[in-house]
Amino acid sequence: MKDASDPKNLIREAYRIEGITDGECRSIFMDWALSLTDPDPLPHIRTLLDRYRSDAPDHPMTAVLEQGLANPPAAKRRGGRAGRVGQG
Template sequence: MTADRDPIDPKNLIREAYRIEGIGDAECRSILVDWALSLSGPDPRAAIAALLERHADAPSDHPMTLVLREGLSEAAAPRRRGGRAARVAD
């Protein structure tokens, strides 16, 4: 490992994703998960915003740009599914 390691994209995964011709949504999602696991902080949204700014010159419809934008959105609150209340009518 070198001391010049990029704190926002430590493994250069996002940079390389933008260079892959014909990359799709599924590959970009997989890359994003691997990228997020390489970060040290618990909330990657600040780093995602920085990556979007860094790659602002990429086409706006690039799959990696779309996946990064989704990563900035708030996750929906988890809902309880199933259980007795779901099976029994009031």
């Protein structure tokens, strides 16, 4: 069963990587945000924090998720002509 809050298990895997850095967590977070089908990432960030924060309060991914909650990621990139030109 796929997890709607972590569809590619990117966040779960980040928590399993020993010695992962802040920069690597930020990169994984952006990949995660782009993989969501829901346009509002905030409920998913809350779900992930509820899932991982108590067991890993000092993990760099916890800090990145908390930052993402305070400053949600930008909207998804747009492809094709609309991405290059914008809507008219």
